[in-house]
Amino acid sequence: MAGVLTAPFRVLAFTAHSIASRGRVAELDPLQQPEQTGTVPISQEPPPRSEPESSPEPSLLTRFAYLSAPGTIAIGLLYYFGSTYNKAYYSTLGVQEADLQFSVQTHMVSTHAIFVPIWLLLGLALMLLLGFAGVRKVLGRPGNDVWRRRTIRWLLTLGLLTILTGFLSMGLWESIDIVPPLLVAVGATVAFLAVHLRLDQGSASGSNPHSRSRNRMWLEASALLIGLVAMSLFLHTSRYATLVGELAAYSTMESGFSEAPRAVIYSKFPINHHAPAIVYEDLGSKAGPYRHQYQGFRILVKVPTRFYLVSHGQRFGQHRTVVLPDDETVRVEISPWYVGGTALGSHRQPSAPQRRPAF
Incomplete structure (x- = not known):
């Protein structure tokens, strides 16, 4: 009796299961849908590729900023070195620093004493870059990989040793305190050249992920070395300006202040x-x-x-x-000259002075 009562429900369940199975087949086979619905599939074309936009040309203000930035830095450095020179000169002669109220032009003109060493450093840097370009070209030829690796090791070792010597000698040469910063700058420059050669070798090794990570490390080291060179040269030039100012004060004393009014x-x-x-x-x-x-x-x-x-x-x-x-x-x-007569205390103007007075 129970089987007779449940038979219709079994038929309904079987029919629902068959309809659901057909719907899943139609969803899985989209090619059968046009036959059942009588529609034609719409072909989807890929969207047109957008052409890369060209970068806009820099404006006149941007170009002016590119040109004025180095000049601003140069003017700031000249002002600082000139003020350092004047401070050392007049402090040695007993003038209080707080009383010195010189203009910017006066401080900049006072840097004439450090122009010669600056031009000398620039000339040496230019010769070093030209020589390094030749060495880089020679080591870049095929078959010179061994010599390239040896050169990198030698330059890196020499640069690091020179930097270490400069730092250790900071407190030893108090009388000649311009030498240690110069040693640090030279050592950092030599080490930077070695890192540059190493980066050339890394760029030729291909797109290996490990080599890219090592190249990134060498790039960071080169940035640190450039900062070390800049700071060392700044400290060296500042100390040189102080030394030149003190020597100029001693020379003025020895001459009896002959050029003073x-x-x-x-x-x-x-x-x-x-x-x-x-x-x-x-x-x-x-x-x-x-x-x-x-x-x-x-x-x-x-x-x-x-x-x-x-x-x-x-x-x-x-x-x-x-x-x-x-x-x-x-x-x-x-x-600028003694306005009195030949005798001290006389106010008679001499008709034709024959010699330069003693004071």
Whole structure:
């Protein structure tokens, strides 16, 4: 009795299963669908390829930025080295750094003392690059792989040893502190050339993933070496400017400040100083309020509020700088030559001076 009652349900289940199976076959075989539906399949054409857009030409402002960036860096470096030179020069002569209020042009003109070594370094760098181009061409020929590897090892070892020597000698050569940065710069340059040869060898080895990762490592090392060269040359040039400024100050002292302007000081009150070879004379009440006269001074530098004076007769080891306030108590006569007569204290203008006076 139960079998008779469930027979219709079995027939319905079998029919539903058959319809579902036919639908899955139609979905799996799309070629049968046009026959059943009477439609024609639509062919899908690939989309047209877009042509690569050409990069726009750089604007006039971009080109100007490319040209002005190196010039800005050069002007900044000239200003820094010029200010370093002036600081060393005047500090050696006893002038306070805070009183130096030079213009940008004055600092840039002061770099004439370091032009010669800079041009020398640039010339040596150009010769080094030309020589390296020749060596690179020779080592790039077929059959020179062994010599290329040996050259890379020699240059890299020499460069690293030179860098290490420069760093270790930083505290040893205090009197000649311009040598260690130069050694570091030379060593970093030699090591950079070795890395460049190694990159050429890596680019010729093909597109091996391992070689690409090693080339990336060598590229990072070359960037670090370039930064080391730049910083070392900057430190070397800065220390060289300081050394040249100090030597120029010593030379100025030895010459008796012969190129400094001469000054005759007239003061309302006596001036206490210890500068040698200064001639004092009391002109009396007839000379007015500025009766105290001092001859033999040279103007080292003039700042807005004071004069820095030195004596024409002092030499190296006897240097004394006299700081005179620029106010209503003094009057200063400045001239490149002595404006008085041959005798000290005389105000008669000589008709035809025959010799250069002593001060």
